[in-house]
Amino acid sequence: CTLPRSRASRPRTPSSEAMAAAGGDTKLMVAVMERHVDDPRASSVVEMNAATIDKLELFEGDYVRIIARKGRETVLLVAPNDSHPDNVVAINDAQRRNLGVSPSDYVTLETANPGDLTEVAIAPIEEYIKGLTGDIGYTFVLPYFRPEAWTHPTTHEEVTGQRRVVRKHDLIRCKGAGKDIWCKIMDVEAPDGSDYGRVVPAGEGAAATKLVMLDAIPMAQGEDQLNAIGWDDIGGLDEEVRRIRQVVELPLKHPVLFTTMGVRPPSGVLLHGPPGTGKTMIAKALENETGVRMLVINGPSIVAGDGAKGLESVFGEARKIASEEGACLIFMDEVDSIAPSRERAKSDEAKQIVTALLTEMDGMGTSDRVMVIATTNRPNVLDPAVRRSGRFDTEILIPAPSREARFDILSKLTRRMRLELEDPIDKVDLWAVAEVTHGYVGADLASVCMKAAVNCVREMLRADPEQAEAERETTSKVAAAAADAKRAHAAADAAAAAAGGDAAA
Incomplete structure (x- = not known):
């Protein structure tokens, strides 16, 4: 080393x-x-x-x-x-x-040679502090800027922490009270007029940086990238995400490598699997993480609307975008409604749509840098020609999650939630919840978390309906009230019963 x-x-x-x-x-x-x-x-x-x-x-x-x-x-x-x-x-x-x-x-x-800042103005993102009480700055922001000792990865020695550097318009993630919140650096003041610098915590002997907490801002003002789904938001699909990134990101970002090797990159990728497993979420993350524009084709809308002409129009626009911006993605949701087997097609128009799709995909050259991502819950009803090499030549199964995958999904779904009260022993056991939700997919687990929160709100309001602060107090303890796995399991059963007693698998 x-x-x-x-x-x-x-x-x-x-x-x-x-x-x-x-x-x-x-x-x-x-x-x-x-x-x-x-x-x-x-x-x-x-x-x-x-x-x-x-x-x-x-x-x-x-x-x-x-x-x-x-x-x-x-x-x-x-x-x-x-x-x-x-x-x-x-x-x-x-x-x-x-x-x-x-x-x-x-x-x-x-x-860079950052100087010490005299003042930093910080605004929490509204959606992340709903229901929180007390001093947000003291609980979340001050600990973020306090230098902490860390262990050197090579020598394993304890090293004194260094001051954090912030830049105007940066987003920061602050941890406290058992949850994370996001804040935005709205403005900084530096003696040299720079838009970045070091934050000097109080008590270090130098003039401390003044931290000014502003009113919360909505998520849209806190930068669109907070709303954007990324690879870090997808739970339980590490191997599937790795494969998708290999077949999609590499050709889009490094086309010269494929040209040099004389290899034609995939024209299309088909994501298939049970409903609610995260296929559409993966497509959104792909758009956000690659920074490549994505045109969306909704299967039922094409069938009910412009049909083959609408399909041709989208592919034409994608080629134009790719020529101007370097690359373009086309996302087809519910592709089985666009390209069912022509032998079973109920009308000539349906057959024309399938033919138009095959023609457009055959017409995509390596220089077009247009790639098609499609999802379906029913791959077996697709026309066999659609799944041939040169069209959707890469198929990736997005399966129902295992227990370990369910735990990963639950961990990411509850990142914004408070999962414990003052006593750590009351913390929700996500492993136990993952154990008793066999057969549940990501959408079901999201429903479990929502229903658990609603049940907690209902119980708290029922316990003291006259209390004026009840609603405010309730929202700060939504997840914490689900203090054990039994409560979460009960919410899971309620979700299953509401869905007809059979959760999607």
Whole structure:
């Protein structure tokens, strides 16, 4: 293992020119950071292996500006991690959203020399603090900016934490009271007029940065990327997501590799499996993570509307977008309604739609950079020609989740919820809930969480209907009132009964 050079051996702060001279090209590929979201440094660091740090003439603990497309940038601390390949930088989901990048995108690094900020204005995102009482700044924001000691990944020594750097318009994820909230940096004040800098906590001997808490802002104002579904939001489908990214992201982002190898990239990907397993959610994450525009074709709407002409129009628009922007995705929901077996088609118009789809997909060349993603719950009713090579030549099953996958899904569904009261012993046992929800898919588990919350609201209001603060108190304890697995299981049974006693599988 190669250790990064110590800060003591550094004669000066390396310049951007030195980085470029040492590394030739400072564009590096983005990777997913494996640090857990609860790691206090996850949102503050960019990880690289020691060879890359040396190549760029950087040092552990240096500040770097990471610059992405469309001029978006942020400032992070360099941290060593030799599990990453050369010329790769790993950042967590919060910073990927700030930068608007996804894994396999490229970013540019420049050295940064942030000064201390005099004031930072912070606004919590409204949807994340509903029902919370008390001082949001004290409970969530102050701990985020407090430097915490951390364990060096190579030497395993305890290292004193460094001050966090924030940039105007950054999103930050703050943890406290058993849940996460998102906030937005609305403004910063620095002596040099910069739009980024270090936050000095109170009690460090220097003039502390004044933290000003503003009124909550709606999610739309807190940046669209918070609404955007990403790979981190999809639970229980790690292997399926890995395959999808291989067959979709790689051809879109690195078409030259396929051309060089003389390999034709897939024209279409068919996601199939039981209802509610996350097929449509995967398509949304694909659009958000790749940054490629996606045109949506709703099967029943095409059949009931313009038919074959509507299909041809969408493919024509996709080619135009791809020629202007580099790539385009077409998403077909319920493709079985567009392309059923022609032998079973009930009308000539239905046969024409299938023929139009086959013609359009056959007409896509490697230079078009248009890819079709389709979903269906009934792959066996599709016309056999649709599933031939050169059309939907990659099929990926999105299965009903296992117990481990259900636990992962529940963990992500409840990230915004308070799952414990003051006593940690009251914490909801998600493993127990996963155990008793055999046959439930992601949509069913989302319904379980919602019904558990509704039941808790009903019980609390029934217990004290006259209390003026009941509603406010209730919403802050929605998940906490489901204090054990029995309560959650009861909610699951209620959900199953409401669906006719048979949960979707």
